[in-house]
Amino acid sequence: MLKQKNRIHPLYENLRRKTMVALVEIKHSPLHGKGVFATQNIAKGEIIVESHMATIHVNENLPEVLATLQFPWTDEYDAICLSDAGSFF
Structure with missing residues (x-):
């Protein structure tokens, strides 16, 4: 995979790099009991996105089958999603 500095695909520009757990909480809801x-x-x-991911240093050489699943995460690391796209909210 071609390695470049500061390469973020437009699809990921608004991706929050925090776990969803920090963004939401489950509480009592007067409408449905829990919310x-x-x-x-x-x-x-x-x-x-809340997903299980593996991070790989950008200089790491991966087998072709994994390299096709790799996407830019930071300047130093790429990521491979270990779960399905159903984890996107």
Whole structure:
């Protein structure tokens, strides 16, 4: 995979690099008994993902089958999602 500095695919520009656990909490809801509530503001258009991922240093050579699943995460690390796309919210 071609390695470049500061390469973020447009799809991931709004991806929050925090765990979703820090963004929501489960509390009592007067409507349905329990509910999921934001613990901080979430901007319109912000993409939030909760997924199991493995990070790989950008200089790491991966087998072709894994390299096709790799995407930019930071300047120093790429990531491979270890779960399905159903984890996107």
